[in-house]
Amino acid sequence: MKLKVRSGRRLGLVMLMAAPLLLTGCGMFSWLGSDKDPRPPTKLDKKAVPQTGLRVIWKTKIGKGSDKRSLALVPAVGAGRVYAADARGRVMALSTSDGREVWRRDTKLPFSGGPEVAGERLIIGSTNGDLVALSSRDGTQRWRTQLGSEVLSVPRVVGDLVVVHTVDDNVYGININDGSERWRYVHPAPILTLHGSSTPVPAGEGVVVGISGGRLVYLDTEQGAPFWEVVVTRPSGRTELDRIADVDADPVVVGEVVYVASFNGDLAAVDLLTGTILWRRELSAHAGIAATPEALYITDSDDNLWAAEIADGAGRWKQDTLRYRRVTAPAVLGNRLVVGDLEGWLHLIDQNDGRLLGRVRAAKAPINNTPVIANGVVYVYAADGTLAALR
Numbered sequence: 001m002k003l004k005v006r007s008g009r010r011l012g013l014v015m016l017m018a019a020p021l022l023l024t025g026c027g028m029f030s031w032l033g034s035d036k037d038p039r040p041p042t043k044l045d046k047k048a049v050p051q052t053g054l055r056v057i058w059k060t061k062i063g064k065g066s067d068k069r070s071l072a073l074v075p076a077v078g079a080g081r082v083y084a085a086d087a088r089g090r091v092m093a094l095s096t097s098d099g100r101e102v103w104r105r106d107t108k109l110p111f112s113g114g115p116e117v118a119g120e121r122l123i124i125g126s127t128n129g130d131l132v133a134l135s136s137r138d139g140t141q142r143w144r145t146q147l148g149s150e151v152l153s154v155p156r157v158v159g160d161l162v163v164v165h166t167v168d169d170n171v172y173g174i175n176i177n178d179g180s181e182r183w184r185y186v187h188p189a190p191i192l193t194l195h196g197s198s199t200p201v202p203a204g205e206g207v208v209v210g211i212s213g214g215r216l217v218y219l220d221t222e223q224g225a226p227f228w229e230v231v232v233t234r235p236s237g238r239t240e241l242d243r244i245a246d247v248d249a250d251p252v253v254v255g256e257v258v259y260v261a262s263f264n265g266d267l268a269a270v271d272l273l274t275g276t277i278l279w280r281r282e283l284s285a286h287a288g289i290a291a292t293p294e295a296l297y298i299t300d301s302d303d304n305l306w307a308a309e310i311a312d313g314a315g316r317w318k319q320d321t322l323r324y325r326r327v328t329a330p331a332v333l334g335n336r337l338v339v340g341d342l343e344g345w346l347h348l349i350d351q352n353d354g355r356l357l358g359r360v361r362a363a364k365a366p367i368n369n370t371p372v373i374a375n376g377v378v379y380v381y382a383a384d385g386t387l388a389a390l391r
Contacts, residue, residue, distance in 0.1 A: 041303075041325040041342060044359070053348040053358025054338075054378060054390040058099030063090035065385030070368060071112045072153050072199070075381050077374040078117040083136070084387050085111040085124050091139060096377065099389065105139035107132070112150060113164075113197075118157035121176055125151025131164055131174060143179035147172055153197040153250075158207060158221050163200040169211050171200065173224050183224030187211050203253040203272055210251055214262045216270060228275030233265025248286040249329065252296070254310065259296055261285035267298060267313055281313035288329025288370055290337065295351070297337055303327040305339065307354060317354035322347065329370040333378060340367025344382055346390065362388040 063086030066073055076083045081102060085091045089107040094100060109132065113125035121142065122134040127150050133142040149168035156163045161182065162174040171185040198210035206220050206227055214233035217226050251260045257278065258270040263286040269278040283306070287299040295316060296308045303323050307316035326342040330349070336357065337349040344363035349356060363382030372379040378390045 039324050042321060042323045044345070045321070049347075049356045050358050051360055053336075054346060054360045054362075056360070056362065057377070057389045057391055059362075059386060059388040060094065060099045060101075062086050062092050062381070062385045062387050064088050065365065065381070066368065066383045068383065069112075072151075072197075072369065073111060073114070073381060074154060074369045075372050075379045075387060076115045076117040076122070077372060077379065078136070081117075081136070082374075082379055082387070082389070083115050083117055083122055084381055085115055086385055087111060087127075091115070091122070091124065091134060093136070093139065094387070096374075096389065099387075103139045105134065107141075113152055114154050116155045116157055116162075118176070121157070123155045123157065123162050123176075125153075125155055125164060125166075127151075129166065131155065131162070131172075131179065133162075133176070133179060145174060145179035145181070151197075153199040156200045156202060156207065158200075158202045161221055163202075163207050163209075163219075163221065165197045165200055165209055165211075167197050169197070171207075171209055171217075171219060171224070173221065185217070185219055185224045185226070187215075187217070198248050199250045201251050201253055201258075203258065204256075208251045208253060208258050208272075210248065210260055210262070214265050216251065216258065216260050216275075218258075218272065218275065230270060230275045230277060232260055232268045232270070232277070232280070233262040249288045252289045252291045254291050254293065259289055259291060259310075261289055261298055263301060267296070267308065269310075269313065279313050281308065287327065290330040290332050292332060292351070297330045297332070297351070299327050299329050299339065305330065305337070305349065305354065307351070319349060319354040319356070321356060326366060326368070328367060331371040331373050331378070333373055333376075338371050338373070338378055340369075340371055340380055340382075342366045344386070346371065346378070346380060360390065362386070362390060 062084045067087035081093045089109040092104045093102040110127040112127045115122045115124045122136045129147040132144045149166040152167045153165045164172045169187040173183040200207040200209045217229040249261045256272045261267045266280045267283040268280040284301040290297040298306045305319040328340045330337040348358045362380050363386035365382040365384035
């Protein structure tokens, strides 16, 4: 099976140029970044797939959710609690067992990325470029620092460092104890990029980050210097829109190999130690990748799901009955996969052959981010603020 996919998925875009050009450029593709996708989503066949397989344990509401925007607000689970934030500054800690509220804080900050929980710290980024550390115990603010741009990925804690990737493609190393900047990696972004950022992934002695222009970089966490930088997909095409080749999907590390997918580009395997590309397959994706020791699982830019051999990227199966349903990246749940879609449905998929095994509606609003799996429980956070736990 050959993996070869080109995209037309609804996307938000960032144009890094003067305001008059920004307005002119957006008119060329006015539907991008809006909620009006010109292609209708595939209708669900309710008779073919049973509405079974997952059971809602509890469900609650966290403020306004993403406030109808595409943000990297995802639940974080740790020490018997699940944490979530909304786009208007509300942060809540809930009991994982029954969804009972432990504490809440209304910060009034426009949160857009996170949270990340590490011990007694809860780290969240905002649209205004704020990076905030709260106490995971009671929500009190520990520190707040200003970055140069919007945070549209999840901050990651690596030792005593918070690594943050901002929408202008800079990567920051921030001291987790006081919020001071330890280092900054600066990457000049192209004129036109997707409105999003990949989340840094800890690996070996550093972090792997996907950036615009089809690039992947491996940074030393001590000084922020790159061990290597490699072009996964070289931008090509006649227009700036054609040349978008961002790596917005979070890389996945298995052993000493990094697996990465780019928009308008490729699925590739990269050697962690040297940055050498081991293999490459043509496939456009930006939602994300999941991996097991045997296979990779990818949601492409048309919302088809693929399984590929981890050794060489050869296709195993393709699931296309969720096409254009704005499907999330898959999450691994035992021998199954879980994805969310634009109507709040969760779909269970067999890892071996891609069959749809069941579905359940967790919310009445879009599920835009990958479900979080912790201790056999699936946590999903919908765009309207619905936080649900399913088993």
